[in-house]
Amino acid sequence: MADIYQIFGQDAHEMTVRLLEASDAIRLVPSGGSVALKPNLVIAGTPESGSTTHPGVLSGCIAYFRDHGVQDISVIEGSWVGDETMRAMRTAGYDKICAEYGVPFFDLKKDKTRPVQTAIGKIDICCRALDAGLLVDLPVLKGHGQTLMTCALKNLKGCLPDREKRRFHAMGLQKPIAALGAALRPKLIVVDSICGDLDFEEGGTPVQTNRMYLGTDAVQLDAYGCSLMGLDLDEVPYIGLAEQYGGGKASWREKEIHSLNEPGEAAAYPKRTGIVAQLTRRVHENQACSACFASLVRAMYNTRLGQNEEIYIGQGWRGQTLPGFGVGNCCRGAEHCVLGCPPTAGEVAQALTDLCGR
Numbered sequence: 001m002a003d004i005y006q007i008f009g010q011d012a013h014e015m016t017v018r019l020l021e022a023s024d025a026i027r028l029v030p031s032g033g034s035v036a037l038k039p040n041l042v043i044a045g046t047p048e049s050g051s052t053t054h055p056g057v058l059s060g061c062i063a064y065f066r067d068h069g070v071q072d073i074s075v076i077e078g079s080w081v082g083d084e085t086m087r088a089m090r091t092a093g094y095d096k097i098c099a100e101y102g103v104p105f106f107d108l109k110k111d112k113t114r115p116v117q118t119a120i121g122k123i124d125i126c127c128r129a130l131d132a133g134l135l136v137d138l139p140v141l142k143g144h145g146q147t148l149m150t151c152a153l154k155n156l157k158g159c160l161p162d163r164e165k166r167r168f169h170a171m172g173l174q175k176p177i178a179a180l181g182a183a184l185r186p187k188l189i190v191v192d193s194i195c196g197d198l199d200f201e202e203g204g205t206p207v208q209t210n211r212m213y214l215g216t217d218a219v220q221l222d223a224y225g226c227s228l229m230g231l232d233l234d235e236v237p238y239i240g241l242a243e244q245y246g247g248g249k250a251s252w253r254e255k256e257i258h259s260l261n262e263p264g265e266a267a268a269y270p271k272r273t274g275i276v277a278q279l280t281r282r283v284h285e286n287q288a289c290s291a292c293f294a295s296l297v298r299a300m301y302n303t304r305l306g307q308n309e310e311i312y313i314g315q316g317w318r319g320q321t322l323p324g325f326g327v328g329n330c331c332r333g334a335e336h337c338v339l340g341c342p343p344t345a346g347e348v349a350q351a352l353t354d355l356c357g358r
């Protein structure tokens with residue numbers, strides 16, 4: 001079983017360097033090889049909103065690997081369907097970090113791809129992720145409207161072109177996420193759990209948890225993250241599936257956790273509110289893309305409207321006549337519909353307001 005190094009605090013740069021030093025991470029870089037840093041820039045949001053990896057995690061990684069003689073370091077990422085990666089990187093402050101350290105940033109939405117054989121068939125994966133000497137996975141531990149939790153395994157979805165991200169949703173997310181994790185199998189993962197949003201992937205209601213942890217097995221780290229968030233492993237099926245597909249071990253033991261300091265005020269991990277499940281109990285979700293689903297949930301959360309409506313969302317409803325409110329172009333066959341691919345949260349909120357007569 002692999003070791004997990006854990007540290008408490010709020011200084012992302014310093015915490016990252018300490019984790020990398022404690023684990024002797026440089027041993028994982030092949031001689032003369034490159035390092036590709038893969039953060040979570042799912043959306044144009046600040047780290048303080050609970051959605052994106054703190055830029056201090058990037059600067060900490062760059063400083064550490066530079067100090068150990070690695071010359072070829074890059075940052076790679078592709079935001080979710082519906083947002084622009086370069087806008088997201090500026091919003092999170094990565095432009096300043098990349099300029100300060102002279103490190104290139106590559107938008108994976110524009111990268112070449114190669115088909116890779118996985119447990120569920122071929123997946124097109126971006127070449128910069130496949131060809132990195134060491135792929136460093138830098139996720140945020142946070143909640144997710146459809147999979148309940150997102151961390152190391154799901155963060156790898158940013159290594160796909162948009163067409164493949166959509167296909168993942170059409171395949172039901174769980175198996176493809178697991179298969180991608182087993183295929184890419186990053187050898188180093190540094191989790192930013194300083195202030196993730198425990199309910200919304202796109203942030204907005206962050207919870208200060210003041211923790212980071214590092215490991216070499218994405219499946220094990222997700223199993224650990226699951227327990228921190230108070231979830232049972234079977235509530236997040238892609239973790240167990242990733243183990244079945246050969247991606248790592250879906251378990252951890254106390255003796256594998258090495259804490260580099262003592263926890264402060266945030267010793268106990270706060271619990272998720274479960275608000276997304278409450279809001280969406282009458283939503284008929286069928287292969288919805290993350291951005292589309294997030295727009296709907298955010299609109300319902302902000303307006304507190306729609307909870308008594310039959311709402312349809314997802315690629316699985318394409319071409320069907322639907323007796324209720326449809327979200328996105330896929331549900332244009334609904335009685336009432338807000339178009340867009342995806343529609344914004346503001347557009348969905350307006351449509352719900354019109355529908356509910358306010």
Ligand code: SF4
Pocket residue numbers: 081166287288289291292313314315327328329330331340341342343
């Ligand atoms: S309308 Fe929504 S669910 Fe359909 S393809 Fe576009 S983003 Fe995905």
